[in-house]
Amino acid sequence: MNEPSLPSILFFLFAGLACAGAVGVLVFQRIVYMAGALLVSLAAAAGLFFIAGADFVGLVQLMVYVGGTVVLLAFGVMLTARRNQPAWQVPGVQWAVGLAVGGCLLVVLLWTVLAVPQWQTASAPEAAEGAPSAPGVLVRSGSRQTSPSQTGTIGPLGWAMLGVRTEQADQSDALPDVRQTGQCGYLLPFEIISVHLVLVLVGAAFLARAKRPPEPRPLEQGAKVG
């Protein structure tokens, strides 16, 4: 049991990277470094998703978050960064208060996490048969011989978006009652989000459209800015 296994090693590697990136975003003062740290953190989180067997979600994370959102942020950084820009200092008191409150929050969260014994032991791999996949989706031999339970989650996810829960259909009898409600698919949320995204697209394009800018007027009391 104490022998290191590949998922464990990879987990601690990615977890360390994710936490380091998050702390980096917090402590760096230069906005570009913050973007870089955010990139590391989000990419490592994608790695954690893979280890937990959520390969499609990990890919979406890589594509949308890392390849889209962070690039967008970097774009925004380049558009708004000005040479000789003073780093906007946050007073030390605010840092102290913020860190104290944040520390309390972290302690409360960790205390809650460690209070539930069921969360601290993993179930035997046999119990996870038919699950989306066991942790260790990364470590499977050649793609040809994959057993059905080890193929990716992309198919079931796609069907769920269309309103069909294929992964539950063959085991619904064995499920406790709480899971019966999860039988329904996600067609309606999917459609709502699609419409929502179209609205966002139009809205963002409207906000950022190339119009004749009014003469920029620096803020009155913020004469030191810029």
Add this chain to the structure above:
Amino acid sequence: MSSWLLQLGFADWLAYGSAGLIKAGLVLVLVLFTPMLALWMERKIAGRIQDRLGPTRTGGRFGWLQSPADGIKLLMKEDLMPAAADPLLFRLAPYLSFCAVFCLFVVLPMADGWAPAGWDSALFFFLAVAGLEVFGVILAGYASGSKWSLFGAMREAAQVVSYEVPLGLCVVVPVVVAGSMDLEEIARMQEGWFTRWFIFHDPFTFLTFWIYAACAMAGLNRAPFDLPEAESELVAGFATEYSGFRWAVFFMAEYAAMFAWSGLGAILFFGGWNGPVPVASWLGLVSTNGPLAGFLGNLLSLLNFLLKALLGVTVMIWARWTLPRLRIDQVIAMCWKYCVPLATLMLVGVVFWQAISMEIFSPKPTGSCTVRCSSNPPRLSQGAWPEETPSAFPLPTRSGLASQRGLVR
């Protein structure tokens, strides 16, 4: 390979880890070798197009050793970094680009079963990682502390992020035909004569390929779309302040990415490792005839794949030295006003084509839907799918589609 190492009695983390490292090493060799070849081809072809000879002396008659010589020259160069640059990001940026391109190769199947990591969402992985390459360039432009670099990086960000949209739409078209995102599966479905290649599948896939080719070239910043490094406007764009080894890393990444994208085009539209004529199956070089025959057949497939990808690279080089450069607004307008609507049209068209051809050629659809992703065909009970009404359309599955394609032809 990992299972083989496990049989030798390695601990599992050691076996999987070393198998992964060996595969990564092989991919690295490919990623380093293809840019050299492509660079040499670029010099020769550019020379011929401009009525010159190109390199002739270095390493024999055809200048075979020109690329290694270039590499050595770049390594010997002084390592320059502008005073205004941000040292950490300036150093990091080229490697970030290179890593992203390296990851592109991880899912490319070179022959049947010869993908470093076969995966049922391989295509999605390819697209996701392709979006990361731009980050290195943005960082390079920002960290250089030069206005030319920053302009180049802004253009790169705008251009690449824009062209990801039509590229994504284009690659979905073969996916709709194949019913799978697994690149190996897609290539396997195009076995046989060249008429089974997806580009000849229907008019929509045929047109899609040309959109894909244009968008891939634009997404790779190749001329005529090389606005991020337009030397007549921006000195050298994001690469202005780079020299020596780091510059070489950037350009290795660019050429390797060219190879990867043409390889993807070959898999999606031109049958992947399957040759135009099924020679391998005539000669009996298939894996059912024993491992040795399978291995030889795979070698033949590998040759096929590499030739197709190199042909794609050649076309890109040809376009670069033939066509004049566009303006940045023309490039972006081409993306949003032409490529995206056309690609969307193709996607809608191919969906209707698939639906109609299924309607015509398939036997009467029954209510049972088999879904391969589950361990066994699920019975959809509890109102998830109304059982009494036969489903309006046969739910497309990989195997189902394959059999229907068999019926079509």
Add this chain to the structure above:
Amino acid sequence: MFHPITLAHYFVVGAVLFTCGVLCMVLKRNALGVLMGVELVLNGANLNWIALSNPALRSDPAWAVGLDGQLMALFVIVLAAGEAAVALAIALNYYRLYLSVDVDQANQLKG
């Protein structure tokens, strides 16, 4: 403590990401920095969803949320992308008006 990766491991990472994100939102004065804090918070939450979806990470597998967790995570990611696009557009508009993205000075609506 180290070998079987459990739900608690994932929750700890998620808690760290969440806390860093909240602190980022509070302590940064650059609007884009605040935006990055939001992304971190959402990502910490996503990590929890993914961990909860996997039955093998806990000793009572029947209570795992299964694919629902992954779907939630997907929706969160997609909505976060939309949120980032709109927020960035707002930040750019603000910059265009005032040549600054300092949130402490965006107090024009203060009564």
